[in-house]
Amino acid sequence: MSSSAEHLSKRFPKSFLFGTATASYQVEGAVHADGRGASIWDVFSATPGKVKGGDTGETACDHYRLWEKDLDLMAGLGIQAYRFSIAWPRILPSGMGRPLAEGLTFYDRLIDGLLARGIQPFATFYHWDLPQALEDKGGWRNRDTAKAFADYAELLTLKFGDRLAAICTLNEPWCVTYLSHLHGIHAPGLTDLGAAMRTVHHVNLAHGLAMQAIKSVKADIPAGLVLNPQSIYPGEASERAEKAALRAFDFNNGAFYGPVYSGAYPEELVAELGPLLPEAWQEDMADIHQPGDFTGVNYYTPEHVFDAPDSHWPRARAIRRNDLPKTDLGWDIMPDAFTHCLDELKKRYALPPIYITENGACDNTEAGRGSNSGRIPDNLRLSYLESHLDQVASMIADGQEKGHDIRGYFLWSLLDNFEWAEGYSARFGIVHVDYATQERTVKDSGRWYEALIKARG
Numbered sequence: 001m002s003s004s005a006e007h008l009s010k011r012f013p014k015s016f017l018f019g020t021a022t023a024s025y026q027v028e029g030a031v032h033a034d035g036r037g038a039s040i041w042d043v044f045s046a047t048p049g050k051v052k053g054g055d056t057g058e059t060a061c062d063h064y065r066l067w068e069k070d071l072d073l074m075a076g077l078g079i080q081a082y083r084f085s086i087a088w089p090r091i092l093p094s095g096m097g098r099p100l101a102e103g104l105t106f107y108d109r110l111i112d113g114l115l116a117r118g119i120q121p122f123a124t125f126y127h128w129d130l131p132q133a134l135e136d137k138g139g140w141r142n143r144d145t146a147k148a149f150a151d152y153a154e155l156l157t158l159k160f161g162d163r164l165a166a167i168c169t170l171n172e173p174w175c176v177t178y179l180s181h182l183h184g185i186h187a188p189g190l191t192d193l194g195a196a197m198r199t200v201h202h203v204n205l206a207h208g209l210a211m212q213a214i215k216s217v218k219a220d221i222p223a224g225l226v227l228n229p230q231s232i233y234p235g236e237a238s239e240r241a242e243k244a245a246l247r248a249f250d251f252n253n254g255a256f257y258g259p260v261y262s263g264a265y266p267e268e269l270v271a272e273l274g275p276l277l278p279e280a281w282q283e284d285m286a287d288i289h290q291p292g293d294f295t296g297v298n299y300y301t302p303e304h305v306f307d308a309p310d311s312h313w314p315r316a317r318a319i320r321r322n323d324l325p326k327t328d329l330g331w332d333i334m335p336d337a338f339t340h341c342l343d344e345l346k347k348r349y350a351l352p353p354i355y356i357t358e359n360g361a362c363d364n365t366e367a368g369r370g371s372n373s374g375r376i377p378d379n380l381r382l383s384y385l386e387s388h389l390d391q392v393a394s395m396i397a398d399g400q401e402k403g404h405d406i407r408g409y410f411l412w413s414l415l416d417n418f419e420w421a422e423g424y425s426a427r428f429g430i431v432h433v434d435y436a437t438q439e440r441t442v443k444d445s446g447r448w449y450e451a452l453i454k455a456r457g
């Protein structure tokens with residue numbers, strides 16, 4: 001186990017950062033503590049039928065109280081950087097106005113605690129816990145939310161910017177827009193293409209305005225957007241599937257990468273869905289076009305796409321492939337789709353340097369029995385990490401012409417946590433959480449990651 005880690009370790013440059021990632025609503029719990037306002041996820045998860053098992057983030061990993069223990073755990077594993085998110089309703093319970101001292105104090109301590117342990121803080125300013133008060137005014141369908149986010153980003157940069165290693169503006173616009181407003185799977189649970197397209201534009205604008213606000217406070221802080229680009233393949237060797245794959249690319253990736261990195265929406269998207277974008281959207285394109293200092297890539301699984309003439313544009317449908325191995329959430333495992341994903345982006349966009357801001361796998365293995373007793377042999381996750389880090393190492397070794405300029409890797413996730421609509425049923429942690437006792441146990445994958453990092457000396 002550790003020899004594979006040591007071997008892999010040598011293939012990364014000395015300056016490469018190995019980190020872990022979490023998100024506020026998924027780990028913090030303490031949703032009523034210290035004046036925190038309600039978020040859309042409190043409301044959504046309390047709505048019957050929305051989250052598996054009726055689970056909510058009310059307690060989660062109790063990280064709000066156990067954070068010091070969690071930082072010690074990370075330090076013990078040798079983790080070099082930690083990507084966490086700041087809960088908007090902890091800082092501004094109604095989304096705007098004066099910040100709550102208690103909320104600021106929590107993140108102050110967290111950031112100082114990381115620095116004291118030699119761990120670089122990477123803060124995500126939005127990882128889906130929108131204040132419900134803003135949702136009540138139309139949420140991301142309302143243009144004002146983009147402005148509110150920029151004000152909030154400015155405030156956070158003023159308070160924390162001097163101690164952060166980097167800022168991620170928003171996490172995964174695809175989820176904020178389509179998963180939440182078109183597929184209805186995430187909060188606020190709408191199924192409306194018009195709402196989704198308005199949200200696409202406002203989330204892009206939120207990134208652009210926030211970047212400008214962040215830089216106006218602290219010009220030299222590294223900042224960028226975190227996306228979850230789909231690694232898209234035609235599902236069969238046919239012209240129809242190939243065309244569907246191109247349309248799916250424009251809809252799922254181009255709708256975000258285009259405006260932010262090239263200053264334009266894909267032409268066909270505008271031709272088909274332009275009328276659903278907010279009025280005078282063209283006037284925002286210069287504000288949105290903010291590539292920033294890095295781009296964050298969250299990658300998990302490929303998409304194999306077929307023509308679907310009867311559905312709305314992009315008239316494409318993705319299916320899982322029977323011949324590919326699966327994670328415990330049933331997601332296809334295909335390591336070279338990771339490289340394919342970045343190659344396809346590079347063909348189309350001039351991207352800044354890349355951080356892999358999330359990568360990992362659902363593996364629900366519990367403690368072993370017999371000779372394995374006490375250990376958590378999460379072999380599926382371990383081999384997923386090994387094969388995907390192998391791709392990252394090769395992408396770096398291929399150099400910037402042929403390969404990619406990747407600066408760091410944040411494993412999702414440090415802890416088992418609240419997996420959104422899947423509740424606590426899907427475990428992504430390299431550290432096991434017993435939700436009844438809040439006991440943490442490092443899994444075999446965690447030991448492997450530790451060996452990989454420590455082999456760097």
Ligand code: GCO
Binds near residue numbers: 172358412419
């Ligand atoms: C994401 C999500 C994480 C998920 C992870 C596993 O950014 O997609 O940020 O919150 O837990 O992706 O599905």
